[in-house]
Amino acid sequence: MHSNKKFNFVHTSRTFLMISLIITVLGIAAVGIFGLNYGIDFSAGTALDITTNKQVEKAKIESFLDEQKLGEYTLVTSDNRASVRFKAALNDVQEKKIKADFSKQLDDKADYEMHIVDAEIAREQQRSALIGMAVACLGIVLYVSIRFEWRFAIAAVLSLIYNAFFVIAVFSIFRLEVNLPFILAVLTIIGYSINDTVVIFDRIRENLRFAKIKSTSDLDVLVNKSIWQTLARSINTVITVLIAAVCLFIFGSESIKLFSLAMILGLVSGAYSSIFIASPIWLYLKKKEPLKKAVKTSNAQ
Missing domain, CATH: 1.20.1640.10 (Multidrug efflux transporter AcrB transmembrane domain)
Structure with missing residues (x-):
């Protein structure tokens, strides 16, 4: 050795x-x-993950989110999934509206996962x-x-x-x-x-x-x-x-x-x-x- x-x-x-x-x-x-x-776990905000049934262009999703006027957000897309992070914590009315509008305008078979954390x-x-x-x-x-x-x-x-x-x-x-x-x-x-x-x-x-x-x-x-x-x-x-x-x-x-x-x-x-x-x-x-x-x-x- x-x-x-x-x-x-x-x-x-x-x-x-x-x-x-x-x-x-x-x-x-x-x-x-x-x-x-x-992330929103420590800074408050809303995380919305959308799984679509078909390909939806990122530009269309961005245009849709801008029309919602829910404040500053970041968007990441990959394949049939879009991950949106809003800096604001959405309320129940805003949550229901964005889901309903997305289903109506972009994909009526989309699935949604939403996680909302307030400041406290x-x-x-x-x-x-x-x-x-x-x-x-x-x-x-x-x-x-x-x-x-x-x-x-x-x-x-x-x-x-x-x-x-x-x-x-x-x-x-x-x-x-x-x-x-x-x-x-x-x-x-x-x-x-x-x-x-x-x-x-x-x-x-x-x-x-x-x-x-x-x-x-x-x-x-x-x-x-x-x-x-x-x-x-x-x-x-x-x-x-x-x-x-x-x-x-x-x-x-x-x-x-x-x-x-x-x-x-x-x-x-x-x-x-x-x-x-x-x-x-x-x-x-x-x-x-x-x-x-x-x-x-x-x-x-």
């Missing part, structure tokens, strides 16, 4: 941490400048989403702290923050819609990411029990060895879920495409952060510990 020919994750960790820091700073700037493109509900859903993400992160901190030690917990949380923020920054830069399915995707990403991180941390802890740590370079070797020992499992897990997410993105309906895209970005980012962020941060914190104490700790474990 020629370990010297293998890629040295620890040796290159400073470069990858610097890249990650640059990405994070750019992401913060992007979110600060552009903000997030909130949007604010409540924003609060609930933030609370949900905060509780999830707190639970992970407590779990990792109890199962491992505080250094592992800090490294895991910083890795998760980077992972979630990377996805949020991409959605901000490309003005992709942030809605409840997006929050669900972020929470799912956090779960997969912490799983990858815990697998590596568990192997590091296991190797510490039998390692003879005489210098900080021994810790480098131990972490690098632990990553290589768990790399195949991590890659196989990510690829398996990634295939499903890509298939959903390509073949799924419009309503789950952004969810699938967030999952794809998060899975790739999660695998990266577990290896190049979480592990090096733990190593950095461990090296700050006096060497004699670290030796005793490893022997006790």
Whole structure:
């Protein structure tokens, strides 16, 4: 086994941490400048999805919507489906009228799906989403702290923050819609990411029990060895879920495409952060510990 020919994750960790820091700073700037493109779940409004029985030109649908005079809207069409997003929350009279007029003027066999969110509900859903993400992160901190030690917990949380923020920054830069399915995707990403991180941390802890740590370079070797020992499992897990997410993105309906895209970005980012962020941060914190104490700790474990 020629370990010297293998890629040295620890040796290159400073470069990858610097890249990650640059990405994070750019992401913060992007979110600060552009903000997030909130969907109606968080900003109020009306989502109307129309499935037609025949091909209807986009220009005709736009002309029809302009005649309705329901305020600002966006329209996306594909095949026999039209997705309209009104900034205003329609009332019952407006809802019935637009459906009746569309059936009368464009397609009498069209099917409609309408989702209306008023401002108060949007604010409540924003609060609930933030609370949900905060509780999830707190639970992970407590779990990792109890199962491992505080250094592992800090490294895991910083890795998760980077992972979630990377996805949020991409959605901000490309003005992709942030809605409840997006929050669900972020929470799912956090779960997969912490799983990858815990697998590596568990192997590091296991190797510490039998390692003879005489210098900080021994810790480098131990972490690098632990990553290589768990790399195949991590890659196989990510690829398996990634295939499903890509298939959903390509073949799924419009309503789950952004969810699938967030999952794809998060899975790739999660695998990266577990290896190049979480592990090096733990190593950095461990090296700050006096060497004699670290030796005793490893022997006790």
